Amino acid sequence: MDFQLNEEQQMLQDTVARMVRGEYSFEKRLDFSETELGYSADFWKQLGELGITAVPFPEELGGFGGTGVEVQSVMTELGRGLCLEPYVQSVILGGGLISQAGNDDQKDHWLPGIAGGELQVAVALQEPQSHYDLHRVETRAERSGDGYTLNGRKAVVIGGHSAGLLVVSARTSGDSDSAEGLSLFAIDPKVDGVERRSYPTNDGAKGCDVFLDNVRLSADALLGDEGKAGPVIEYQAGRAIAALCAEAVGCMEEANKLTLDYLKQRKQFGVPIGSFQVLQHRMVDMMSELEQARSMAILAASVADNEQSTERRRVLAAAKNVIGRAGQFISESGIQMHGGIGMTWEYSFAHYAKRLILINHQLGDDDHHLEAFASLLQAG
Amino acid sequence: MDMNYTADELAFRDEVRAFLDENLPEDIAAKVKGFKKLTKEDHQRWQKILSGQGWYATHWPEEYGGVKWSPVQKHIWDDESCRYGVPRTVPFGVNMVAPVIIKFGNEDQKQKYLPRILSGEDWWAQGYSEPGAGSDLASVKTRAVREGDHYIVNGQKTWTTLGQHANMIFCLVRTNTEVKKQEGISFLLIDMETPGIAVRPIITLDGEHEVNEVFFENVKVPVENLVGEEDKGWTYAKYLLTYERTGLAGIGLSKAALEHLKDLASRRMKNGRPLLEDPSFSQRIAKVEIDLLAAGISNLRIIAAVEGGGMPGAESSMLKVKGTEIRQSINDLARRALGAYAMPFVEEEMSLDYDGEFLSDENAAPVTPQYFNNRKLSIFGGSNEIQKNIVSKMILGL
Numbered sequence: 202m203d204f205q206l207n208e209e210q211q212m213l214q215d216t217v218a219r220m221v222r223g224e225y226s227f228e229k230r231l232d233f234s235e236t237e238l239g240y241s242a243d244f245w246k247q248l249g250e251l252g253i254t255a256v257p258f259p260e261e262l263g264g265f266g267g268t269g270v271e272v273q274s275v276m277t278e279l280g281r282g283l284c285l286e287p288y289v290q291s292v293i294l295g296g297g298l299i300s301q302a303g304n305d306d307q308k309d310h311w312l313p314g315i316a317g318g319e320l321q322v323a324v325a326l327q328e329p330q331s332h333y334d335l336h337r338v339e340t341r342a343e344r345s346g347d348g349y350t351l352n353g354r355k356a357v358v359i360g361g362h363s364a365g366l367l368v369v370s371a372r373t374s375g376d377s378d379s380a381e382g383l384s385l386f387a388i389d390p391k392v393d394g395v396e397r398r399s400y401p402t403n404d405g406a407k408g409c410d411v412f413l414d415n416v417r418l419s420a421d422a423l424l425g426d427e428g429k430a431g432p433v434i435e436y437q438a439g440r441a442i443a444a445l446c447a448e449a450v451g452c453m454e455e456a457n458k459l460t461l462d463y464l465k466q467r468k469q470f471g472v473p474i475g476s477f478q479v480l481q482h483r484m485v486d487m488m489s490e491l492e493q494a495r496s497m498a499i500l501a502a503s504v505a506d507n508e509q510s511t512e513r514r515r516v517l518a519a520a521k522n523v524i525g526r527a528g529q530f531i532s533e534s535g536i537q538m539h540g541g542i543g544m545t546w547e548y549s550f551a552h553y554a555k556r557l558i559l560i561n562h563q564l565g566d567d568d569h570h571l572e573a574f575a576s577l578l579q580a581g
Numbered sequence: 582m583d584m585n586y587t588a589d590e591l592a593f594r595d596e597v598r599a600f601l602d603e604n605l606p607e608d609i610a611a612k613v614k615g616f617k618k619l620t621k622e623d624h625q626r627w628q629k630i631l632s633g634q635g636w637y638a639t640h641w642p643e644e645y646g647g648v649k650w651s652p653v654q655k656h657i658w659d660d661e662s663c664r665y666g667v668p669r670t671v672p673f674g675v676n677m678v679a680p681v682i683i684k685f686g687n688e689d690q691k692q693k694y695l696p697r698i699l700s701g702e703d704w705w706a707q708g709y710s711e712p713g714a715g716s717d718l719a720s721v722k723t724r725a726v727r728e729g730d731h732y733i734v735n736g737q738k739t740w741t742t743l744g745q746h747a748n749m750i751f752c753l754v755r756t757n758t759e760v761k762k763q764e765g766i767s768f769l770l771i772d773m774e775t776p777g778i779a780v781r782p783i784i785t786l787d788g789e790h791e792v793n794e795v796f797f798e799n800v801k802v803p804v805e806n807l808v809g810e811e812d813k814g815w816t817y818a819k820y821l822l823t824y825e826r827t828g829l830a831g832i833g834l835s836k837a838a839l840e841h842l843k844d845l846a847s848r849r850m851k852n853g854r855p856l857l858e859d860p861s862f863s864q865r866i867a868k869v870e871i872d873l874l875a876a877g878i879s880n881l882r883i884i885a886a887v888e889g890g891g892m893p894g895a896e897s898s899m900l901k902v903k904g905t906e907i908r909q910s911i912n913d914l915a916r917r918a919l920g921a922y923a924m925p926f927v928e929e930e931m932s933l934d935y936d937g938e939f940l941s942d943e944n945a946a947p948v949t950p951q952y953f954n955n956r957k958l959s960i961f962g963g964s965n966e967i968q969k970n971i972v973s974k975m976i977l978g979l
Contacts, residue, residue, distance in 0.1 A: 327921050329922075329941060330853075331920075332849070332850060332851040332852070332920040332921075333920060333921070334851075334852065337852075356921055356922065356941075357922060357924050357925065359924070377853075378852070378853055398940065400925045400926060400927055400940070401925075401926045402924045402925055402926055403787075403923070403924060403925070403926045403949045403950065403953075404924070408924065408925065410940065468713070469715060469716050469717035469720075470716075470717045470720075477966075479966055479969075529913075536956045536960075537959055537960065537964070537965075537966075540715050540716070541710075541715065541739070541740050541957070541960060541961070543956075544785050544786050544953075544954075544956060544957060544960070545784065545785060545786065546784035546785060546786055546788065547783075547784070551785075551786035552786070554786065554953075555786060555953065558916075558952075558953075559923065562916075562919075562920065562923045562924050563921070563924075566920075568861060568862070568865075572861065
């Protein structure tokens with residue numbers, strides 16, 4: 202048993218950490234967030250040039266053939282820097298869905314650009330009524346001629362406002378909550394019938410809702426077999442969950458560090474507030490929560506690229522549940538112990554708190570994953 | 582033991598309802614109920630209506646234009662106000678500085694300031710907290726040095742709520758550095774137009790401008806603006822804090838927030854049916870509603886004790902902790918009810934004037950910002966840790 206990163210994994214993590222330290226000060230992050238793009242085009246380009254966006258792809262695409270552990274190394278550091286770049290959306294989910302479902306032509310067409318950071322992909326899997334259930338899809342894809350016509354609406358597509366390619370789930374058959382009958386389509390967001398309503402998010406990123414009104418696609422827009430996308434979506438969402446867990450751990454480490462520093466520096470009643478036992482214990486609880494989260498992020502990373510199984514499902518649901526709860530505890534406790542200053546825009550802590558709360562709203566909150574885990578109790 | 586309102590109290594409640602039915606502007610109530618943004622003008626418009634009815638100053642003696650309500654009547658007013666979507670009274674003038682002026686101010690100060698508070702001519706801000714004086718309020722450093730007929734004030738106040746609207750501010754200032762910290766504080770009334778005062782916004786994590794820093798650089802304040810005696814300000818400050826602490830439990834506000842949550846959960850869907858019918862989510866709502874029911878009765882017990890001539894003591898500290906935890910739980914659940922739609926920050930939908938399509942739900946946009954904003958509830962008015970210290974000292978004798 203060895204919980205240490207190997208030399209290559211450590212080098213990868215150090216590289217990303219160095220880039221984030223060098224390019225991603227808190228002040229710059231605020232500026233990136235304010236731009237129309239919502240992240241740094243330069244930083245994204247650098248991630249591409251240094252092969253970071255290629256990490257999970259095979260060597261012939263310039264990647265490491267990296268699995269969950271390598272992705273964890275990258276995401277922890279991007280989380281520590283509160284980086285806004287759509288790595289999870291484009292590289293993990295977009296790249297993952299195309300890798301798993303696409304045919305050779307489609308992979309050759311899109312994967313090099315994704316791995317190189319030149320093509321930014323967004324995935325449109327959720328819908329207004331789906332409440333984290335990715336099999337609940339009402340968007341319809343109907344055969345027309347030798348292609349398809351899509352109608353429906355996809356919700357909260359992070360990075361969708363700026364994406365060069367959308368990967369969209371739509372129903373080709375079955376009831377609206379059926380895992381059967383789902384298909385994936387690669388859509389150029391500029392084609393007729395695609396409307397995007399863009400918005401900033403509460404944690405400083407950007408996204409959009411996608412409205413599909415008689416969007417006509419040729420047959421080669423279909424990724425994988427018609428009606429067979431349910432398991433692909435679930436599997437790739439699992440990889441993304443592991444990546445989000447790692448991101449959250451990076452955020453939590455930084456949030457705890459800021460809080461601990463504050464407890465040592467801030468004086469009230471003539472002493473550092475860290476001398477008050479009630480705050481000491483709360484800080485200890487924050488640290489314990491972080492350790493629980495770290496353990497689950499490691500476990501999630503270790504199963505992320507395994508073949509699908511009940512055990513993989515259980516681990517990923519458990520991990521996202523722990524991360525959600527720990528993230529909320531650390532956000533709320535950290536704000537409380539900072540007092541008013543923890544609630545101000547110009548201090549970085551508040552932005553870590555917001556990211557941690559909203560990670561819980563991506564790919565299922567702790568309630569959702571508690572139910573998912575509970576539903577697997579019998580199977581275990 | 583009788584848990585019911587008396588006939589007189591019920592008649593009063595009907596009177597309150599009739600008044601609100603008749604006079605509360607619909608647009609203002611819609612903003613309050615939907616947690617949308619209120620303008621300064623909204624507050625002032627409603628204040629004029631209340632003043633016209635003689636119901637604005639609920640903590641003042643009648644001789645100064647107050648209304649003589651019993652603690653139970655005040656409670657009925659608060660409860661109905663929250664239910665109807667009455668804007669929360671901005672308390673700094675009418676409920677904070679005014680009681681201090683009435684109790685400790687001189688006749689000139691009463692004549693000058695109280696009518697202007699009633700009429701809405703003055704908007705007051707609170708100058709208590711400083712960068713180094715939060716929970717440890719008595720450690721104020723803002724200096725006031727007497728020079729002839731003036732005090733020269735230098736220093737900085739912070740977390741000044743709605744200070745951007747204010748033309749007057751009451752401040753705790755240090756007039757004596759030779760004595761122990763509680764004994765060298767004075768209570769000054771300062772015109773915000775005086776040269777040397779600068780107000781800088783503090784933007785909070787939800788992007789809102791609600792609080793400010795106020796800087797004082799050689800600000801000349803006439804000595805007649807001193808309330809009571811020099812160096813005795815801590816006594817007045819503590820008196821004011823007893824007014825601040827009442828109502829901090831926010832029971833009525835939690836009830837309104839709970840209705841808002843249920844309404845939202847009746848429209849947001851999970852597994853093809855409303856969240857309100859989802860077994861686990863409805864239990865989470867039920868749990869917080871039960872807590873609120875209990876806290877509401879605790880609140881009534883305190884009110885009844887005060888009605889009987891008692892003083893609200895450390896029990897109100899307990900209630901502040903419980904009440905703020907409840908409201909924060911409700912905000913947490915509302916955010917959860919939105920699912921992925923907790924993420925978008927849709928500023929345009931926070932205004933009542935918005936007439937476009939709503940992204941998800943007409944009441945969704947303010948939910949996540951409000952969850953973040955209301956983390957302040959357990960921090961301000963004496964943090965919940967400070968409240969627990971009060972309880973352990975005053976009630977438990979620890």
